Amino acid sequence: MTPIIKVEGLTHVYSEGTPFKKVAIEQIDLEIPEGQFLGLIGHTGSGKSTFIQHLNGLLKPTSGRVLYKGEDIARSKEATRDVRFKVGLVFQYPEHQLFEETVYRDIAFGPKNMKLSEAEIDERVREAAGFVGVPEELFQRSPLELSGGQKRRIAIAGVLAMRPDVLILDEPTAGLDPSGRESILSNVVNYHKASGATVILVTHSMEDVARLAQRLIVFHNGRVAIDAPPSQIFSRAEELRSMGLEIPKSTAIALRLRELGLPISPSVYTVEQLKNAILSLREEAKKC
Amino acid sequence: MLKDITLGQYFPGNTIVHRLDPRTKLILTVVFIAALFTAKSYISYGIMLLTVAVCIGLSRINLKSIFKGLKPLVFIIILSGLLNLLYTQGKPIVEFWIFTISWEGVRAAVFMILRIMMLITGTFLLTYTTSPIALTDGMEILMNPLKKIKVPVHELAMMMSIALRFIPTLIEETDKIMSAQKARGADFETGKLTDRAKALLPLLVPLFVSAFRRADELATAMECRCYHGDESRTRMKTLKMENIDFAALVLGIMLLAGIIVLSVFGL
Structure with a gap:
């Protein structure tokens, strides 16, 4: 079976040709099979955020390529745009991207860009809101006046509403209290189970990924340092500590x-x- | 992409030009501009060009980055060159339709283009080699006498350093929000002008929200540290004029004097 995402020799260099030149990721080869729950761990600046932005074509590789279902996502402009709907990316602090007048319209932004019918959009908005536990009473409120946790749920729903085959979340629990973290993570697990989608969870909290992910990938200095299931990874405690990671x-x-x-x-x-x-x-x- | 904008960008370095006191560089820039506008002859333009070349050489600034900075102004440069070329009276060389190109016109155009380019390059050298913080500090001290006539010099300088400080932050923020909206299928690049204007809404609303939030947070943080304006404030890095600064100032004044003398004698 072709992996849903395949990365070949991916390298990205920021500000090439200036004194600020910085190699963010270097020669990354990776295969992600369909339906996997993958944890991506790494210290701040290890290149994990840069890496995930390549998976839906937001960043163009300096060299190397990214294949979605066996096809290069950069083969045409249309293909890149299309892959953005297939590979849903939830950024860090996603609540900062909310802009619409109502919660409903903000969640509907993604599906609307997919040029779906009104009925289809409505169905998806309700479904996505259901996944993250946003009650319908909130639909007509302004997203900007809600609490931080609710804002984040709505922002995540905005991505879920596109029904992505691959869901990538960058630090979805950063800055939330323990119960908020727990509920966001269980939302993600529910989506994984219900849709069978591939999930990539980026975090630097070992506790979270250890019990959720089937496979862990550790980024260090822009390279894949460890790629193993959780049961094997933590016996290499010393190695992890030397990369500035907690066990x-x-x-x-x-x-x-x-x-x-x-x-x-x-x-x-x-x-x-x-x-x-x-x-x-x-x-x-x-x-x- | 957005990060590549050169907006008075500072290139760190440790050359003589970098080490000069910001006040020296500010004064020299003013002197340079004065000299540039006094220069009228080939000789004085030659001297100015030489000065610019020497300064660029000393500062080790990449020529590429200077041309990159000139790029957005190409239109203005060409336009003013053309206007000078076509509307200067004199002995005609070529005549076509309603236009006459005269020898004087060619000369005026070349001079005008050189003048604008040197003007921009000169000010670029200032911002390329001086960190924004040092620059506002220098300005504040130079403008200090204006306090006598109740100009809020310190407040202006503080506003400027805050604005400068937040340009990269806002650019980064714009980049991030843009990516986030693109990840939801927003399209900023194609479509009719009205569509593209509409497409900016998902970018501008969050950007304003976060700018206000940041302003609020900054104000609170400043108050928490008992910021109360200029009164009895000390600095971590006090500016100090060195011998090299005085030497540079003397050279600058000599340049201006020389150009004035040349133009008085009509050379």
Whole structure:
């Protein structure tokens, strides 16, 4: 099966030919199969934001190419524009992009640009609002007078309303309180399950991606440093720390217990797993 | 794309020109402009061209970036050149339709084009080699005497440094919002003029909202740090004139004097 997104030798250089020249990403090769829930982690400035903007053609590669379903997205202007509807990108602090007079019209902005019929737009707006839990009473309010968390939900709904096959979210939980984070993340999980879409979650919080993603990709200095499932990645704790990344608290506890000589698996990364591991340790201790 | 605009952009460096005190550079720019407008003969234009070339050489500014800065003004340069070419009276060389091109016209046009280009290049050298903060500091000190006649010099300088400080921020913000709207299929590049004007709405509304938010935050932050204007404010980096500044000023005055003398003698 062709991967939904394939990246070949992608390099991007900002302000080439000036004293401000900066290589953001370098020689990235990646394949993302359809339906995968992918976590993208990296320190600030590791090039992850630059990378995702190539996936829907907002940035043009300095060299290399991006294939959507096996076809180069830069082959024509129309193709690039088309891919923007297929690959939905939610930017960091997406609430800063709200502009319409009403919540409804703001969510409808994307579908309207797709030149869909009124009925189709209406259906999609309601569906998207449902995914993020925006009640219909808010539809006629101005998005600018709502709370921060609600604004963000509406902005995410604006992208979901295009029914993208690939949903990319750049730090969707930044600056939210714990319950806000939790509900946004569960919205994303729901969309992933309901639509079968591919989801790419960009974050620097290990806790979030560790339990949600099937595969983790770590960016460091513009390159892919690690590409592995969560169960393998956190046993490389030292490596992660040297890249300025945190490891999940559960992993940290497991590693500390190992240091103390207890036979606990280093690939623990959720509270649930840690609890089970410790309980089974106790069982074994009882046997002796 | 938007980031590539040169808007009085500063290119960091450590050449003699970069190290000059901003006040020196401001004064020299004024002197340079005065000399430029006094120059009338081939010799004085030659001297001015040489001065510009030496300054560019000393500052190690890429010629490319200077031409890039001249680009938006090509229309004005060509237009003023053409007007001078066609409307200067004198001994005709070519005559066609209602136009006459005279020897004097050619001369006036060439001089005018050179003058505008040198004027722009000179001021570019100032902004290319001086950081905006240093520039406003220098201006504030130079304008200090105006305080006597109740000109709010400090406030003006503060407004200017805030405006300069926020140009890159706003450009970055514009870029970001533009990308976000493009990701939702907004189209800023094609379509009729009315469509394109309409397409700007999704860009302008968030931009204004965020500009007001930033202004508010900045005002609060300044108040929290007890900002209360000019009174008894000290600076982290105090400007200091060095020997090299005095030397540069003397050279500049000599240039102006020389050009004046030349034009008095009609050379």
